[in-house]
Amino acid sequence: MMEFKHRQLKNGLTVIGEVNPAAQSAAVGFFVRTGSRDETPEVSGVSHFLEHMLFKGTERLSALDVNEAFDRLGAKFNAFTSEENTVFYAAVLPEYLPAVSQLWLELMRPSLRDDDFNIEKHVILEEIAMYRDMPQYEVMDQGRALHFGIHPCGNSVLGSDDSIKAMTAQQMRAYFQQRYAPNNMVLACCGRFDFDQLCELAEAHSSAWKPVEAQRRLFDFEGTFQVRHVQNPNLARHHICLLGPAVSMQDPRRYAASLLASIVGDDTGSRYYWALTETALAETAVMQCESMDGTGAFYSYFSCDPKNAEKVIETVKSVYKDLAETGLPASEIEAARNKILTSLTLKCEQPMGRLVSLGFNWVYNHQYRSVQNDVDDVKSVRRQEIQEMIALKLGRFTQFSLGPLPA
Amino acid sequence: MADSYRLKNGMVLLGERMEVQSVSFQFLLPAGAALLPRGRAGSAYVISDWMFRGAGGRTSRQLVEAIDSLGIHHSESVHTYQLALSASLEAGNLARALELFADVILRPAFDPLQFVPSLQLAINDLKGLDDDPRQKVMMRLAEQFYPDPLGRPVMGTMEELESLTAETAAAIAARFYDPSQIIFSIGGSYDFDTVCRQMERLFENPGTPGIKDIQPAPTGSRYTHDQNEGAQVHIGLMTPVPPIASDVYYELLAAVAILSGSMSSRLFTEVREKRGLCYAVGAKYRSLKEHAGISCYAGTTPDKAQETLDVTIDQFRKLRLGISEDELQRAKVGLKTSLIMQTESTGARAGGIAADYFLLGHVREPEEIREKIEALSVPRVLEVLNRYPFEEFTVVTIGPRQVNV
Missing domain, CATH: 3.30.830.10 (Metalloenzyme, LuxS/M16 peptidase-like)
Known part of the structure; x- marks a missing residue:
């Protein structure tokens, strides 16, 4: 039977788990409460771009190190960004859960290097071009912008060619400081794993993370009906x-x-x-x-x-x-x-x-x-x-x- | 051991029990695009919609309502050899679901009035493919790569669809029910004895001999380009390798995993991470019964198309020059993890055991697969790569600019 566990660390990071001893695998993810609705027009697309940059490594790990580390654990891993969430996740066999969790914990403090930023910019521009050839997505994206008008939920997740080209690594680093605070993130895990061990890992790897009050404007909006x-x-x-x-x-x-x-x-x-x-x-x-x-x-x-x-x-x-x-x-x-x-x-x-x-x-x-x-x-x-x-x-x-x- | 049973009429039933609340099943009918009469390649696509528009004395609406009231999620897809009818549901409704599917397979209404919208939807989908160049390029690639009729597009051509009548379609569909060629598979929570007894009763009809032999003819062109004024050039390429039943299958799986199995793989690293040429790039091993290939997709803006193709093909060709122990180790862990995760999904399991049975003649046990993966070594993978070097490519592009192949 599944059992729910929950703990909040001193720095504000929430750790939650649904333990299922009968499962063959385990899945772990970081849920960061940030997305395109939290962006200003100058950095349109930064949340999604930042999601890509998390995989580019830390002071200790290069991008290739990161990818190899995930692959050595056989992890099925990825991330997605929406208007209001950035989610990083991996599914692994139970024996690799502590190692993959530790890797994510490290990656949540990325180095955001200029040269990685400049190369990844090309990938983001290709992703924008790819969606232009997928009218079923394009129509939803533009439809959302039209519907939400002045409400931030209309902000584009990918940003535009112009906003991405103009963005600097410095702007991204500033955004990161504001949004990837421990009290604005949840570490969640499901399947066969040891919750206490996960919390100890989180405690050990996030002790230097400083809480920041990350703001979000909340209001209902019916739509522009245009x-x-x-x-x-x-x-x-x-x-x-x-x-x-x-x-x-x-x-x-x-x-x-x-x-x-x-x-x-x-x-x-x-x-x-x-x-x-x-x-x-x-x-x-x-x-x-x-x-x-x-x-x-x-x-x-x-x-x-x-x-x-x-x-x-x-x-x-x-x-x-x-x-x-x-x-x-x-x-x-x-x-x-x-x-x-x-x-x-x-x-x-x-x-x-x-x-x-x-x-x-x-x-x-x-x-x-x-x-x-x-x-x-x-x-x-x-x-x-x-x-x-x-x-x-x-x-x-x-x-x-x-x-x-x-x- | 997987469950297995053969009905009196010859239909094969396969199953694998799992500790879940749900169940998934699949019927593979011998009605794939390659088996259909010449000039009728899109007919199974149309029929797969038409057969759900009334069956067993129910009208179209009554049938859909009956399926929906059991909360069944179902989908139909046409492949090279088969038409697959797949369903997932809560285990408690299984018996009633099987009754409905028996009606759909044995007693479809095939109302000529309902044929018109089924055909129109297929025509719409075929036209819609122009708005999905990524999918279209891979369909065009299969068409050029495989010996005809194995690469036939499942939706057929516009001429084929427009000339299809209700009468012709019904005559073709009458040959779908050949129990000796039907595979039924089930994964999840069920009782196999109960399922076998019910299936014996539901499918006592002996059926008619279906469509059997196909004679493959030569393949298409080495390079095909469709002009399209979109944002990207969509590149599909494929190189021939032995099929799944061969004794080099696991070495090929490892080779593809090293090339493209994950984010530290060669293609992702060289094409995307180092050069920023693409967002999407990836290769897959695709096997029919006697023909197989490694296919690859890459989408990129026109200025980068040539470099993307060149770097990609270069990575394919270079693979046999050397792979590291660490690369192979990562590939093995990845393959083993996928294997175990598939055993957690009822839909993946039902599909997997049926595909095994059709392509290999038996269902592989997860343990057997795991041992084969464990036994892989760098010299063995390299030896296979040298025996089957990735040298010949079929290439298709869709987009604003051609490439040099």
Whole structure:
């Protein structure tokens, strides 16, 4: 059975663990509460660039040393950056967990050398170019910026060619000092491991880290509800992103919101599916609820033939209208519930699947939630709560599209 | 030991039990793109959508609702030899899920009215490939690398799709149910006796002889370029090596791991870390039954495309000149870790045992694989690399600029 453990070190670093002695592996991660929403325009993209630079080593380790060290442990490791989190993680066989944790602890104090910075800048620019050739991502990125307007959740994670080219290593070092403070980070671990040993390691390697009050402006924002289309003659399909207001990670209604997203826009059997995919009006039509720090958004994505663009939007509006005007059948709620419960069960198969939920529950709510807590909350959502969510949130949206034709 | 049983009609059932709450299963039907009639390569792609639009007396909506009400996550994918129907769910709903899939396989409605949107979705997906050059370049690469029809694109061509009728598609689909060529696999929480009894009852239908022999013809061109005014040049390249059933398979796996298995590998270090040429670069061993290759993808902006290709090919060629003990050791740990982590995922396990059975004729035990990995040595890997040097490459690019090959 899984057991939760928690300890806060003197410097403010939180260590949490979900111990599962039956697991074949273990996963460990650092959750840093920083992302593009915490950046000023001059350093747009610095959180993500910094994530790359953490792998470039420390006073003691070169970039190649770091990569070799991870590989010697057979670690499946990586990192990701979002609007509000930077997460570093590794999954290993249990015997390598202490060594890989120690490596991450060392890397959390990187040297951020100028020459590494200058080479990695090229990689970041290539990554930006790569996403330009992926309209399904590009449309979401630009859609988010349009929707959030002045709210910092609209800030681009990657930054722009210009902001990256202009950035200096000195600016990055200053940002690092502000954001990678021990009291702004959580060290989380899942699977088969010794929690006390992990805490001792963390204690030994982070004793010199100084706490800093890392600020974040929190406020809800419903959206700008603007409409914009950008023509790109190189594209074959019309890509649409719709964003509407949802609920935050702190809001207990987030379970009702994720059920609603599944009812409206799961890839099979949802309202979008019957209205758009089953009829082949659009090849992709999906909705997700993204709950964030203090705010949230329902994201929808569609790709379709350019000549069907208007019809797709009209159909979506009638889906929303229908949901608002007629009651939800119990069978539809039940199907969405069961699909979400299956996802929760599948995530439990591997420690790596649990790590992100474990970390985020702590980062956002200072709370441990077992899988059973999540299952119970998904099961206890009532129809009335979903109906209220529909009435309150569905209907108004920001619309951004990319396609070969003019608007 | 993995569970194994053969139904009276010849269908093979394979299973591996795991201590979890979930279960995943997969049906491999002999309906891969290479087996389909000439000029009909995209038909299985269309049929895989069509067969879920009503079955066993249920309408399209009733069928989807029945699947959804059990919380089943399912996906269909067409491969070279097979059409795979895969599902994952909570273990308690397994029996009801198998009944639904038996209906889909044995009693699809194949309503001609529902064929129209299934075909339209396939056409849309094929057009959408132009907006996903990274995926497209790897599909084009398989097409050029493998002897025809083994590299056929699973979505077919636009002409093939546009000429496909409901009648033709239904006639092709009628040959999918050949139990002697179907592999069913299951991983996770289940009782094998119960599953076998239920499957015997559900699939007592003896079926019809399916499509068997394919005659591979010559491969395509050495270099192909598709002009596209995107931001990057997407490069795909592939070099031939022996397939998974050969006695050099583990040496090749180690070679690919040293080349590209992780962040300290040769390609990542030389192409990305030292030169900053790419964000994405990576190689994989890809094996069909009798043909295999090591494929590689790299995406880069036009000014760097030639250098990226040159450095990448140079790394492939240099590998046989020498590898260090430390490199091989890292590759071994990485391969062993992947192996153990796969045994934790029900979906990966169900897929893995079916692939083993089809490609090798038996399911490898994790212990057998571990021993083979342990036994690898630097001289042995180098000997294999010298026997099969990475010299011949098939190259495909999509983007604003061509390269010199």
